[in-house]
Amino acid sequence: MKNRFQWTMMAGAAALAWTVATAQAQAPVIAAFGSNGELVCTNLQPGSTASVVWASSLLGPWTNSPPGLDAVTADTNGSIRVSVPVLSWSVPMFCRVRGVSTAPAGMVLIPAGSFTMGDSLDGYALSLPLHTAQVSAIYMDQHQVTKALWDEVRLWANNNGYDLGTNGSGKAANHPVHTVSWYDVVKWCNARSEKEGRVPAYYTSAAVTTVYRSGELDVANDWVKWNSGYRLPTEAEWEKAARGGASGQRFPWGNNITHSLANYYSTNSYTYDTSPTRGYHPSFQVGGMPYTSPVGYFAPNGYGLYDMIGNVCEWCWDWYGSYSSGAQTDPRGPTSNSYRVDRGGSWGGAAFSNRTALRVLGSPKGRYWNLGFRSILPPGQ
Numbered sequence: 001m002k003n004r005f006q007w008t009m010m011a012g013a014a015a016l017a018w019t020v021a022t023a024q025a026q027a028p029v030i031a032a033f034g035s036n037g038e039l040v041c042t043n044l045q046p047g048s049t050a051s052v053v054w055a056s057s058l059l060g061p062w063t064n065s066p067p068g069l070d071a072v073t074a075d076t077n078g079s080i081r082v083s084v085p086v087l088s089w090s091v092p093m094f095c096r097v098r099g100v101s102t103a104p105a106g107m108v109l110i111p112a113g114s115f116t117m118g119d120s121l122d123g124y125a126l127s128l129p130l131h132t133a134q135v136s137a138i139y140m141d142q143h144q145v146t147k148a149l150w151d152e153v154r155l156w157a158n159n160n161g162y163d164l165g166t167n168g169s170g171k172a173a174n175h176p177v178h179t180v181s182w183y184d185v186v187k188w189c190n191a192r193s194e195k196e197g198r199v200p201a202y203y204t205s206a207a208v209t210t211v212y213r214s215g216e217l218d219v220a221n222d223w224v225k226w227n228s229g230y231r232l233p234t235e236a237e238w239e240k241a242a243r244g245g246a247s248g249q250r251f252p253w254g255n256n257i258t259h260s261l262a263n264y265y266s267t268n269s270y271t272y273d274t275s276p277t278r279g280y281h282p283s284f285q286v287g288g289m290p291y292t293s294p295v296g297y298f299a300p301n302g303y304g305l306y307d308m309i310g311n312v313c314e315w316c317w318d319w320y321g322s323y324s325s326g327a328q329t330d331p332r333g334p335t336s337n338s339y340r341v342d343r344g345g346s347w348g349g350a351a352f353s354n355r356t357a358l359r360v361l362g363s364p365k366g367r368y369w370n371l372g373f374r375s376i377l378p379p380g381q
């Protein structure tokens with residue numbers, strides 16, 4: 001079974017209550033169900049998706065009307081608060097809450113929450129000023145998209161009306177795909193969605209009716225169904241995920257970098273590059289460039305994500321824009337520019353360019369052998 005879940009039940013206004021709960025990955029508890037229909041459920045996995053159904057009889061019928069009750073995101077404390085319709089003071093009400101605790105295959109949950117975005121340790125201007133970003137929960141690919149996964153989706157796409165624009169390259173099936181433009185990877189995300197029967201994220205206009213499947217289109221922020229299908233992470237989503245729950249340090253694991261931690265180009269130019277081996281990673285400097293590594297070779301970060309630092313850089317959604325100091329919620333970058341942002345450094349980049357908060361400007365047309373991507377999937381689909 002793809003999703004492990006359980007039901008918790010409690011009656012409201014009529015004061016009849018019971019709970020069906022056993023020890024599993026999460027054990028939702030209905031903490032309050034008021035006579036006004038307000039329901040509070042706790043003990044869910046922070047950032048996970050819960051669904052609420054209600055009925056006036058334990059025999060049902062159960063309904064999740066009005067819309068939205070079936071996809072409620074638990075807050076950072078693992079709680080949800082929703083309003084269930086009240087039929088009458090004299091009619092008993094029953095509610096059930098289901099918490100979905102398992103991420104889709106190959107993905108991990110990045111819980112909702114705020115973090116400090118940017119890096120003040122060494123005064124790199126593009127990463128300043130520090131500011132607070134509140135980011136909604138997402139599922140993210142644990143690994144950079146491999147050449148094998150790229151090809152699997154590409155084959156489907158080519159047979160279903162897409163023109164991805166490139167074959168992409170990869171040193172081996174289990175290495176990250178690279179030499180893919182921003183346009184290529186955005187269309188690929190749509191193809192991955194449609195291949196799985198999901199509503200795609202990216203469209204050809206603000207009407208969000210025609211799915212983006214071919215050509216080089218500068219998809220705008222309001223041409224996106226942000227909570228549908230696979231898509232690129234925004235910069236904020238990427239950086240929060242990359243930090244793995246830690247803060248105030250250069251890298252997800254701490255402040256220094258070595259070849260035992262990531263696939264990058266080591267030099268003696270930075271005090272925090274403490275690798276005993278210098279130059280390209282000795283294990284992967286084989287067979288000609290690019291010197292990528294198999295995904296998952298190095299230890300994951302605090303969220304279970306691999307290669308957020310090193311291996312290949314990763315396309316993000318945003319047009320490049322200067323940071324401001326104000327707090328933001330789910331920032332998506334400017335409405336237009338000439339460059340999209342990529343993140344996370346690569347096999348050919350020095351320690352500096354592999355810092356968690358470092359931002360690189362890339363022409364969306366660009367195809368490089370140190371640049372790939374990973375996708376995210378908003379919860380509740």
Ligand SMILES: [Ca+2]
Nearest residue numbers: 310312344345
């Ligand atoms: Ca990287």
